[in-house]
Amino acid sequence: MTVVQPLKGDAPTKSASADGGDIAINCNVSKIYYGSFLAVRDARVAIHKGKITGFIGPSGCGKSTVLRSLNRMNDLIQGFRLEGDVHFLGQDIYAKNIDPVVVRRYIGMVFQQPNPFAMSIYDNVAFGLRLNKFKGNYDERVEHALRRAALWDEVKDKLKASGLSLSGGQQQRLCIARAVATEPTVLLMDEPCSALDPIATRRVEELMLELKDDYTIALVTHNMQQATRVADITAFFGVDISKGGRTGYLVEMGETEQIFQRPREQLTQEYVSGKFS
Amino acid sequence: MTDTTAPQLPTDTEEAPVLTHSWADRRALRNGMFTIGAWLVALIAAIPLVSVLYMLIVQGGSRLSTDLFTELPPAGFEMGGGFGNAIVGTILMVLIASIIAVPIGVMAAAYLAELGPESQLGRVSRFLSKVLTGFPSILAGVFVYAVLVLAMGTYSAIAGGVALSILMLPTVVLTAEEAMKMVPRKMKDAALGMGCTRTQMIWKVVFPTALPGILTGVMLGVARVAGESAPLLFTALFSNYWISNLREPTASLSILIYNFSSMPFDNQIELAWAASLVLVLIVLVFNILSRLFGRPKY
Secondary structure, eight states, rough: OSOOOOOOOOOOOOOHHHHHHHTEEEEEEEEEEEEEEEEEEEEEEEETTTOOOOOOOOTHHHHTHHHHHHGGGGSSTTEEEEEEEETTTTTTTTTTTTOHHHHHHEEEEEESSOOOOOOEEEHHHHHHHHEEEHOOOHHHHHHHHHTTTTOOHHHTTTTTGGGGGGGGHHHHHHHHHHTTTTHHHHEEEEEETTTTTTTHHHHHHHHHHHHHHTTTEEESSSSSSHHHHHHEEEEEEEEOOOTTSSSEEEEEEEEEEHHHSOOOHHHHHHHHHHOOO | OOOGOOOOOOGGSSSSOOOOOOOOSSSHHHHHHHHHHHHHHHHHHHHHHHHHHOOOOHHHOOOTTOOOOOOOOOOOOOOOOOHHHHHHHHHHHHHHHHHHHHHHHHHHHHIIIIOOOTTTHHHHHHHHHHHHHHHHHHHHHHIIIIIIHHHHHHHHHHHHHHHHHHHHHHHHHHHHHHHHHHHHHHHHHHHHHEEEEEHHIIIIIIIIHHHHHHHEEEEEHHHHHHOOOOOHHHTOOOOOOOOSTTTOOOHHHHHHHHHHTTSSSHHHHHHHHHHHHHHHHHHHHHHHHHHHHHSSSO
């Protein structure tokens, strides 16, 4: 199994049309349950290749739940059950014969809290390469990943230092470097800036804009300004409390500019104008 | 609108507040008494350990020489001698116990911490481990006597090591489980998000991160069993000679101390003191080593 992809900068991938249009992940979720609790319904989201898709919405609207179902991270939660399908480059990742572990190697993830391993900076970035038994120049790949994550200049003299010794913003960029080292096809980012200060947030946002040339990114954010700054396409999720529980659903999705300037739905209008959050 | 209802803050008054320390204040007095009380209790708790160490150094220190490590135990009225064979025997049996208990204990801990923390099997084995920590050590000896010594037809270092491993196992399991649970959830999520299987997550992330804690558990286990004599009485017995293979009665420091301390000869009693000191030093060295190797690297 050769999961580690060639460097994207060096060898541009074939035209997008070869594998079914410009959609990387076609998420067609009708229901997500945790036990008997209906967490999300009717979330049909298409993640376009080479673009940043932002998920926004109030707390409890299921945006993180939907994001985590795109690389089957939710499988780790007891009682998780999904109705519908999620197609990644034409394959249903919830089909019976799919190994979720392999799915996660193609669809990387950056978490809310920076979570480097208790290893050196170098080993953190090389982790995914070693995991995939990459045969090639490790130093080159590690440097490339750290440069991609705009962290190289800050850490090049202390690659042997602990990943945990870095500041919060550096740790998050290290996690991004770790995720991009294996050149995944899609990068899922679950509120990557919520634990960072404004300056670190700005750096990570700039980084996302640079990365979208080579990667498809899905971004959950609690911060509407962040969505307007970085997302090409925005999906707005709402919460339905009519049936007693709190069930998230997709209200509308479109070009970010359209969602914020000319929303089709009343609810979106109220949310983006700050009437509730 | 109604400033009069607001509580008067000290800064509002003309008088400067009294900020100086005063024993007349009951709060300060109680705080002082409690601090002194805590000091005294801590001192009392240290008395047994310090006095044992003092006795060992005074009584055993005078006999400390290289002879102790190279000579065999003296018989009857013989003068001099040492207990080299007992040191070798103790280290050997603790080693056998570790070889058995550490892999089993760490794997069991990985199951308890990661794979099936709330499963029926997990709950039962965690409970049994806790019961086993208080297991009377002499029963471990009797058990191994029935299972191994009778089957092999001889007392042996192997049987001694197995008996010690039974006593070591629960300590290793429970401390290693705690150490693995201390590895942050977010680190484990990161590993899984990178595409690790649960096995890879445990080997590549959980074990290395929890290593200091696991080593501490192993050392606690070693320290616990190194001084045990009861389980060895039924399994390794004793020998006055150097060990030549693992299937014969084997000397140990604890049994030597037990035997010699009740003898009517001054020479043997002095040796018993010296052996006690050496035993404590061995445990101490293991503890220091584990701290050196078990220091978190990152």
